Amino acid sequence: MMESGIINILVDISLMTLLGITAIGIVRSRNLFATAMLSGIYSLISAAVFVTLDAVDVAFTEAAVGAGISTVLMLGAMTLTRRSEKHAIKLHIGPLFVTIGIGAALIYGTVDMPPFGSTDAPGFQHIVPEYIAGSRDDIQVPNIVTSILASYRGFDTLGETAVIFAAGIGVLFLLGRRREDEEADESSNSGKGEDA
Amino acid sequence: MEMIIDLASWAFILAGVFFIFTGTLGMLRLPDFYTRLHAAGITDTLGTELLLIAMMLQAGWSIVTVKLLMISLFIFFTSPTATHALANAANAVGLRPFGVPEADLRPKTTEKA
Amino acid sequence: MRHILGLGASLAAFWMLLSGSISLDNKLVLGFGIASVVLTLFLAIRMDRLDGFPVHIRLSPKLIQYWIWLAKEIGKANIDVAKIVLSPNMKISPRMVRVKASQQTDVGIATFANSITLTPGTVSVDIDDDEILVHAITEDMATGLIESDMDERVTAMELKYR
């Protein structure tokens, strides 16, 4: 088990490095399509990070929303604008210091946090053991993630559920075919939209 | 018996990682988009399947193996579709392939639209 | 009708696989499973009507034989392309060639084009009525594809399950 801990740390470090490189790429790129594509890649990596943290539900949502819907939304937004940014970003000293300050404060805050994976952490002391012990009898759903998300934390998850539902509808729209009679007037509309 | 399976898994993993690496290296080295498609094909077909077979060997006869089989079948069917869609889209907007003799680019190709 | 029943059965099997629940005593979960199968079936029937060509694929010995042959071809082609990529001076000579597709059905042509793309070194770029435009990474790959009997194999298999 010790060995797998070290492996996990190494995997985490490499994934974080990938995240950092992608983020810098997004900031540096002037090409909007590259930005859209890279942010899709960013979601893919961060979902892999969520998996290493055992946050399977978040990874699920990240996959559906981050890599799927938000990329498509960005592409949709791109049709309304030009392909690349006009001005290069200037370096603003003030905001840089503010960001560094906040980042330092946040890192300082993590010093007081219980060690990662510790069973004494408040998060595991409270109600989680009850959830895990009671899930089978209370909800009778074999998948414990489903029972915690959709029942114990039902209201909490309502927003996520709505988003996933919207993602599903979006996929239906993408893959759906229009009927022949709608096709004719639709193509003339899209032609107009392109000139604008 | 367990040792044989472990050895076989090692062999499949190393072979899979080798092909994934080679394919991605090709994506970096090759000169243009169309040739890079071929390199990406190495990753998608042989590399992926070998790695998934290694995982199936480790999982043994269980539901995990069935799921891995689903993933491998899905990638097997979708990756050529995605590759074709990419090549087709690039061709439709007239992206010129590198190093292809002019004689091969007959006008029939571009007039398809 | 047989098509719909087969689809329903495979969907039910898939649901059981993903949910990991085969026990019959949990009525609610089982109900959800049945509901999702029925909903998907309804969507599939509706899409068939809109698309106009339901695709029936049956596992025949011929199909499995073809897959084994294809797997061998994929392996060979992979090693060829890997050699090109790893050699210090990548000897490539890209070509665009047109390959005759003698299949009758859409499914047959799609199978052929997919097989071309699956073997690294050749990618199907465009499909006319009976010709497939193929990008090959070397001249050898292009001539190799034209001379190979992949087309006949797909056609032979296609007639089997049309």
Next chain:
Amino acid sequence: MMFAAAAAGLIIPMLMALARGLIGPTLYDRVLAGNSFGTKTVLLIAVLGFIGGRPDFLDIALLYALMNFIGTIAILKFFRYRNLGVADSADIRNGADGKNGGAV
């Protein structure tokens, strides 16, 4: 141990695919890099499940494989036809500015 090797053998190619996504130069190169990156992420998630001793994570890998495919097709459909709906020949001819979208 063997899956650690597999994870390392996946993360390095992921970095290389990311480099291709950053360099471009055409948008098709970027889509290809994104698709290839997605395939590797699917494999990495499956491998991570084995490292952590919880192969249940395969459900997510399966979902990813689906999303990756649908995403790629959606992006291509978008760039080929300039909308996510239906194709017509005028769009194919007019939407042919894709090759200019390259240089970063």
